[in-house]
Amino acid sequence: MKKVEKADAEKYFKLRTIMIFSFILIALLVSFGVVTFAEFFSQFTFMGAPLHYYMGSQGAIVVFIVLLFLNAIISDRLDAKFGVDNATNERIVGGQSMDQ
Amino acid sequence: MDTQTLVSVGMILVTFVIYVGIAIYTRSKETAEFYVASRGIPPFWNGMAIGADWMSAASFIGMAGTVMVMGYDGLPYIMGWTGGYLFLTFLLAPQLRKYGRFTVPEFIGDRFNSDVARVIGALATVIISFTYLVGQLSGSGVVIGRLFAIPTWAGVLLGVGIIAIYATLGGMKGVTWTQVAQYLILITAYVVPIVFMSLQVTGNPLPWLTYGNIVDEIGAIDREIGLTEYFAPFSESTQSQFLALMFTLMIGTSALPHVIVRFYTVTTMKAARWSGAWALLFIGILYLSAPAYAAFSRFILMTQVAGQPMGNLPSWVDRWVDTGLLSVADTDGDGILDWEEIAVAEDMVVMATPEIADLGMFVIGLVAAGSMAAALSTAGGLLITISSSIAHDFYYRILRPDASDKKRLNAGRIAIFIATIVAGLLALDPPGVITQIVAWAFAIAGGTFFPVLFLGVWWKRMTTQGAIAGMLVGLATTLSYIFLALGGFTIFGIEDTGAGVFGVTINFLTCIIVSLSTTTPSQEKQDEVVDLRYPEQMTYKDGEVWIKEEDYKS
Numbered sequence: 001m002k003k004v005e006k007a008d009a010e011k012y013f014k015l016r017t018i019m020i021f022s023f024i025l026i027a028l029l030v031s032f033g034v035v036t037f038a039e040f041f042s043q044f045t046f047m048g049a050p051l052h053y054y055m056g057s058q059g060a061i062v063v064f065i066v067l068l069f070l071n072a073i074i075s076d077r078l079d080a081k082f083g084v085d086n087a088t089n090e091r092i093v094g095g096q097s098m099d100q
Numbered sequence: 101m102d103t104q105t106l107v108s109v110g111m112i113l114v115t116f117v118i119y120v121g122i123a124i125y126t127r128s129k130e131t132a133e134f135y136v137a138s139r140g141i142p143p144f145w146n147g148m149a150i151g152a153d154w155m156s157a158a159s160f161i162g163m164a165g166t167v168m169v170m171g172y173d174g175l176p177y178i179m180g181w182t183g184g185y186l187f188l189t190f191l192l193a194p195q196l197r198k199y200g201r202f203t204v205p206e207f208i209g210d211r212f213n214s215d216v217a218r219v220i221g222a223l224a225t226v227i228i229s230f231t232y233l234v235g236q237l238s239g240s241g242v243v244i245g246r247l248f249a250i251p252t253w254a255g256v257l258l259g260v261g262i263i264a265i266y267a268t269l270g271g272m273k274g275v276t277w278t279q280v281a282q283y284l285i286l287i288t289a290y291v292v293p294i295v296f297m298s299l300q301v302t303g304n305p306l307p308w309l310t311y312g313n314i315v316d317e318i319g320a321i322d323r324e325i326g327l328t329e330y331f332a333p334f335s336e337s338t339q340s341q342f343l344a345l346m347f348t349l350m351i352g353t354s355a356l357p358h359v360i361v362r363f364y365t366v367t368t369m370k371a372a373r374w375s376g377a378w379a380l381l382f383i384g385i386l387y388l389s390a391p392a393y394a395a396f397s398r399f400i401l402m403t404q405v406a407g408q409p410m411g412n413l414p415s416w417v418d419r420w421v422d423t424g425l426l427s428v429a430d431t432d433g434d435g436i437l438d439w440e441e442i443a444v445a446e447d448m449v450v451m452a453t454p455e456i457a458d459l460g461m462f463v464i465g466l467v468a469a470g471s472m473a474a475a476l477s478t479a480g481g482l483l484i485t486i487s488s489s490i491a492h493d494f495y496y497r498i499l500r501p502d503a504s505d506k507k508r509l510n511a512g513r514i515a516i517f518i519a520t521i522v523a524g525l526l527a528l529d530p531p532g533v534i535t536q537i538v539a540w541a542f543a544i545a546g547g548t549f550f551p552v553l554f555l556g557v558w559w560k561r562m563t564t565q566g567a568i569a570g571m572l573v574g575l576a577t578t579l580s581y582i583f584l585a586l587g588g589f590t591i592f593g594i595e596d597t598g599a600g601v602f603g604v605t606i607n608f609l610t611c612i613i614v615s616l617s618t619t620t621p622s623q624e625k626q627d628e629v630v631d632l633r634y635p636e637q638m639t640y641k642d643g644e645v646w647i648k649e650e651d652y653k654s
Contacts, residue, residue, distance in 0.1 A: 004647050
């Protein structure tokens with residue numbers, strides 16, 4: 001066991017928090033945001049359909065999927081940057097006694 | 101039996117043989133296999149299993165029809181049932197995985213160090229999952245009944261028998277790999293007909309790119325005959341109901357015990373994040389296709405059926421009129437069938453598409469097998485969840501903490517078997533409209549669990565009393581609002597299906613107020629919560645973070 005610098009540990013948590021907050025904010029804007037101003041967005045057209053309809057039936061879902069993959073990829077990079085190795089994580093989990 | 105029925109029955113039987121075969125091959129021999137598949141499912145396959153677990157008979161058969169009938173106001177289902185995966189994957193799943201238990205009630209009981217909280221959690225889990233299960237079983241009964249022209253009860257019994265066999269045998273491990281097979285069957289069955297329909301209507305095989313124009317054309321036809329445009333916002337419901345329903349479905353999705361437990365089947369927090377991403381991609385394929393089904397079906401009904409002389413309707417119209425799902429009546433007696441004279445049941449849209457697009461009997465059989473896969477896979481996941489609440493949380497954690505592995509496994513199997521039979525009997529005579537009951541399950545899940553899980557994972561000041569009060573008050577608020585709304589009392593025009601807004605808010609407030617007015621938790625408990633912010637390799641202790649490195653150097 002090695003001690004992680006306090007500043008590093010706090011930075012890790014802060015970066016993750018910022019990322020998750022921004023992703024949730026984007027997700028809320030494309031879903032609840034667009035619905036709240038549906039009348040306004042209905043004057044635009046995207047891929048043949050009125051924009052508010054497009055966002056509800058396709059746009060928001062595509063954004064959700066992209067955000068989830070970004071979260072997985074960025075989190076992996078962040079872990080690597082802070083010296084976390086997934087193989088070690090798996091070994092640690094494999095030895096957990098609470099699974100018995 | 102005609103040839104079509106034989107082909108459909110044959111295809112469904114082949115898939116049943118596959119499911120039971122997988123369950124026998126992956127038979128669980130120990131408790132960790134039975135409840136969490138030994139935590140060894142790779143994220144990609146877990147994503148597919150989550151997809152099959154998630155997409156029920158209602159998603160497969162009903163959702164496209166709902167969007168077709170409600171237009172824009174049917175879209176909270178599409179956004180709510182997908183958006184929940186963000187809250188789940190960002191805020192709950194990896195942290196719950198690191199905490200490392202078998203079930204949601206077990207997390208609540210251990211995190212708050214209280215058997216009272218554990219029992220409330222287990223009871224709520226059983227109520228939510230059972231409500232949902234009854235809907236699945238009656239859904240599958242309706243499918244079988246309609247396809248084979250046998251009574252619905254016989255269909256229910258057939259479905260119940262199959263599920264009981266493979267869930268009892270395989271446990272979570274068997275159910276997971278069966279669900280992977282079921283996902284592949286149901287998504288093929290959903291996408292094939294809509295690709296051909298898109299090709300016929302627009303000349304392009306990718307419905308996701310083309311149906312926007314069709315939506316626009318439907319709007320133009322609506323304007324012509326003097327109706328509200330298909331895509332006009334808030335014509336079928338109010339804006340506040342739209343937002344409340346979407347919120348309820350999103351938060352409910354992220355707090356459903358049978359979905360959360362699927363994240364316990366992977367190895368690490370990293371695997372939990374990837375499972376969430378793959379799951380929503382696989383689920384998204386169906387949710388992105390549903391509005392295309394809605395648009396093409398409505399377009400065909402408006403252009404090829406409406407406006408035709410009564411004697412010149414396409415041949416599939418008669419067959420669906422016979423099932424009672426479609427009605428065409430020339431009420432004004434002018435010999436022409438007007439759009440207003442057509443009434444379509446929501447459940448018809450997906451099932452009828454292969455016939456409307458004239459795709460032949462194998463595709464019709466495939467859609468039948470796909471809808472059975474959707475109902476059975478969800479029912480399998482629900483049964484494991486009910487069984488683990490009873491056999492693990494009640495029997496093992498509270499009644500018999502000294503029970504041997506073999507005894508616990510048997511208790512799990514017996515619980516599944518009894519739950520299947522009880523749910524099957526209830527499904528013979530469901531206590532209400534299926535889609536409505538399912539929406540209540542989401543409101544109850546969100547209102548009871550979401551704030552307690554979220555604060556339990558992120559807020560170290562959260563206390564046992566706060567958790568117990570939050571769950572009880574949240575559950576009571578949600579149930580009261582559902583009953584009040586059914587009785588005609590609503591706030592801001594929000595109906596019973598949007599009850600989650602009130603349950604979740606009041607649950608959050610209760611948790612925070614009660615926690616702050618009770619004693620601060622022990623330092624050890626607080627450290628346990630801060631520890632969840634870091635990956636497995638890092639440990640939080642006494643204000644410092646430690647990283648394990650011994651394996652890493654060698």
